[in-house]
Amino acid sequence: MRIISQLMQIPGVIAAGEYAYRGDRYSFEGNLSAEHARMASILCRSNTLSINMQSEIFSSFAEDCGCKPVQGWIVRGRDTSVCVVGNIFCFCQNTPGLLNDVMTIMRAKVGDIEENPLVYMYAKIGGDVNEKLY
Amino acid sequence: MSLDRLMQVPGVLAAFQYSDKGDLVAHQLREGTELTPQVLDLLAHTCVANMAVATLEARGWEALTGQAGFEPVQGFSLVGLDWSAVVGSNFGVVVRNRDADYEEAFSALGQCKS
Numbered sequence: 001m002r003i004i005s006q007l008m009q010i011p012g013v014i015a016a017g018e019y020a021y022r023g024d025r026y027s028f029e030g031n032l033s034a035e036h037a038r039m040a041s042i043l044c045r046s047n048t049l050s051i052n053m054q055s056e057i058f059s060s061f062a063e064d065c066g067c068k069p070v071q072g073w074i075v076r077g078r079d080t081s082v083c084v085v086g087n088i089f090c091f092c093q094n095t096p097g098l099l100n101d102v103m104t105i106m107r108a109k110v111g112d113i114e115e116n117p118l119v120y121m122y123a124k125i126g127g128d129v130n131e132k133l134y
Numbered sequence: 135m136s137l138d139r140l141m142q143v144p145g146v147l148a149a150f151q152y153s154d155k156g157d158l159v160a161h162q163l164r165e166g167t168e169l170t171p172q173v174l175d176l177l178a179h180t181c182v183a184n185m186a187v188a189t190l191e192a193r194g195w196e197a198l199t200g201q202a203g204f205e206p207v208q209g210f211s212l213v214g215l216d217w218s219a220v221v222g223s224n225f226g227v228v229v230r231n232r233d234a235d236y237e238e239a240f241s242a243l244g245q246c247k248s
Contacts, residue, residue, distance in 0.1 A: 021215075036177070036199050043191055050187075051212055054180045062173045066216030071231075074211040075188040076240050079203030085213065099237050107213075107231070 003109045007090050010105070012098040013078065014091040016074050020044050021087060030091070044082075044089040047073060071107065074099070085109060136246075140225065143242050145233025147217055150226050151246075152178035159224075169228060177212070177228070181221040187211050208245045209240045222246075 007016040008029045019041035024133035026041035048070075051102025055068045072085035081099055083090045090100050140149035141162050145169035148169050154180035163169055180227030185207060192204035219228050220239040225246040227239050 007236070039195075039198070043195075047184075047187070047191075051184070054212075055186075055214065058173060058176055058180075061176060062168065062170055065168050065170075065173055067173075067212075067214035069215055070214065071213040073184070073213060074209075074220075074236065075192070075202035075204075075207060076209040077192055077207055080201075082204075097236070099240075100235060102214075103236055131170075 003105070007088075007102065007105055010098065010101055011092040012090075012095045013102065014093065015040075016088065016090040017041060017086050021045065026116075040089060040091075044084045045087075048087075049083055068116055074103070136222065137225075140227050140242055140246070143229060143239050144235045145230040146227050146239075147230060148174060150174045150178060150228075152221075152224055152226065154182070154224070156182035157170040157178075167226050167228075174228075177219050178226065180212065180246070181210055181226060184212070185221070202212060209243055211236060211239075 004016045004018055007013050015028060016033040017026055017037055017040065019026045026037060027039040051070050051073050055070045057123030058065060059068045075082045079094050081092055081094055083106060085101050086109060088106055088109060090102055090106065092098050137151065137160060138165055140211055147164045147167045148161060151159040158171060158175040158178050161171055161174050177202050178212045183223065188207045188210055192207055196204055209220065210221040211218050217230050219226060220235050220243065222240060222243040223246055225243050229239055
């Protein structure tokens, strides 16, 4: 199952998508129009590039300080958060526990989680874990 | 809420306070961390800038799409390779990614007063 579909299985996730680092290709699922998903993709790509540039500056002051390469970023709004890891973005509600779950799934995508977080996550959601994952 | 309290956030490597311009006002570092006050100062400036950009984007997004719930921006996190910087309301923490509890960090920062 694609990471976007996995994210959309989590209650409270509004929309999730994937954008290209170059060009204007994107895909998404959830409560966004195609035009808004296009805008979100551009916004997330722009911010990700900016933050990568900032981490280059950090590393020039403290090499191996543990920042570079940047995995992503989070903006915590009043009721909604935007999470980006790699080239995946996710809009989710600020319901208790949700942000940590979303970040666990998204960081697993870039190989930062050693355990099997997807099995753990689906076990929390309920239902047939094997059917949903495999 | 103080830096001492922020140092109790799970996985925290550093806690810091910064001015509206991003200058480092106070900080505490976990013993053994490779972070330095200079990196924290850069992080603070970065996070102030990113919070401002996020506010601009949130405001624009709400106006363009009609969706609400983004403004006011409560916090921002930069997720690095080994650690994440989480900031909000002139305070910030750096937490190890493997122990990171982002909600706890945002919640603790939300209780900080300058």
